[in-house]
Amino acid sequence: MNDLLVTSLPGNLALCLTIGVLYAVGSYLILQRTLTRVVLGIGLLGHGANLLLLVSGGPAGGAPFVTLTPGEDAGIAVAETADPLPQAMALTAIVITFALTAFLLALAYRSYSLTQADEVQDDVEDRRIARAARQQDAGERERALLAELDAADPAYDGEPVPRTGRPVDPGREERP
């Protein structure tokens, strides 16, 4: 079966290049922040995958159905036909891609009608934790700076200087 792939490649070079281009453009598009581009990217990737299934079936041949007339050699008839299985698989994959692209499009539209923006929305909790981490970093830098100033101060006796008034997270309620 390996030989089948190797011999089929030159004949389908254009098809292979098309698959490559579809994957490349699709990958580029799903990395965008615009939802419609993501939807288009998924569509292109799906097409690339379906073409790949078709190429994996070997070289093109006759219709993938064998009708034998009496006296005909079955071996020759089979050799001339295309492999039906990848075509069936590609058909299944096309239907699935089609349905899910429609669903994704509906979801993107729902997102647009809710937020008035055709953009991928930030994950709120993620942002909150990133902000908290930034604040903590800033706090540590501040403390390090103050410690340096303390060390440089000739009047400093080594006792920690009480500092208050650090901003606390306003969302946090103190519990008893």
Added chain:
Amino acid sequence: MNVLVPLPVVLPLVAAGASIALARFPWVQRLLSLVVLASVSVAAAVLLVHVDSEGTVAVQMGAWPAPFGISLVADRLSALLVLVSSLVTLAVLVYAVGQGIADARAETGTRMPVSVFHPVYLVLSAGVSLAFLTGDLFNLFVAFEVMLCASYVLITLTGSAAQVRAGMTYVTVSLLASVLFVTAVGLIYAATGTVNLADLALRLQETPPGLRLALGLFLLVVFGVKAAIFPLFFWLPDSYPTAPAPVTAVFAGLLTKVGVYAIIRTQTLLFPEELDGATGTVLLAIAALTMLVGILGAIPQDDLKRILSFTIVSHIGYMIFGLGLASVAGLTGAVLYTVHHIVVQTTLFLAGGLVERRMATGSLHQLSGLLHLAPFTALLFLLPALNLAGIPPFSGFVAKLALVQAGVVDGSATAYVLVAASIGTSLLTLYVMARIWGGAFWGTPSRPHADPDATDTLAVGTLQVPRLMTGVTAVVVALGVAGLVVVAGPLYGVASRAADDLVQRTPYTTAVLGQGGRLVGPGPGADSRVPAGQRASTSPGQRASTSSPSVSSAVQR
């Protein structure tokens, strides 16, 4: 007996069709879903008993002979997972009915078209069962799509802004994984000319080792996205917490485990030599990183469901650890851990849903004193939380012990690193659970928040929880705590026999292909790390020792 194999797939699918037609009669819909899922559970139980005593059963769909048609195969692993998953889906369905999310309220003019819940839920159940049972790589893709299509609908069920945002991430990532899956199927077909798993096991032996390794790692990436292993897990904590509690519970319990099952099945059956070598090492590294990164991600979170979502990621690492060891003992641990984790993670999310129902928030900052407000809910959370952390005598302890013992028996330096990582993760899990306990359950009782959206059918912040919701959670907690402890012995026996089948490979291939399916190559356990004399074999005399219902038999191996 053969008729039982397709039943967990066909029955829910037919019922889903009927359920759509009956959308105007909510009572009939409810009854239909309950009856169907209950009968699937019974069928799965009978199937497991049969398969465990008689061996692997294969059914050829449409009576096409094996490599040409689609085969459904029930071996011990598949039957066990179908049973556990159908029991969990049944329990969560009862919970969803109790919560009111599953009810059709079209006549009251609410904007939530929840009458789709029952059909979609049944389709999800059919997809999960098909993924466990199918013996065909392309059919596995179809099973994933059936399951995922249903999950897309469930995760965006109310269409709120948060759900649409999370759903967009979830759907896009899942679709990308599906495209990669089709690509992998295309490449494998080009290399071998078959998609039947048993036939592939034979044909892949003839392909060059480099190609085989590449295909194996490609499939690992594809299923790794679904299983949420490091570094492909980022979508999970982002998308799961926004869905309603029962939906998140069933996703947490089942969907990632389907990915884990697909990884275990394909790597052991198709790429056993690689699993002993390069893939095994990669899996062990992934396992350690998944465990540690997942649990460290849980620590800074504030939302209850998000913390639990990160613990899913973390504990997937344990199953990958067992697989990476590529020994019967390791795979036994992985199977045990999968069963344990399906039950315990579902329970935790159900208990989290009870908290949310009562207080209308899952934020640890805003929750307080639930121990006084709802002592029973607190108990229902505490037991699975301790179970997840692996406190004896719960099932989490049994499963973790089996994995740690497998790692020690393996004896390599990497295995010891993994043992240390798994124990560390276990302690960190305990810390995370203690954080939830201290934040939400201790302290002075707080008032419930107002329902953020009073117009939808999802009532929260009511302080009253329907008895059905609490009751079914209690049943699942009892199942996870007492049930899995009581049946730990027989379960361990089934798991080790399932692992033995996975390593032998021949039971699977001969069941599908007949005597032509005999494999000549070594299984994944036949390497130097596990001496051949210590490996469990299928001869009846040794079978008895394999089934001895104690964890200590892992040491003997």
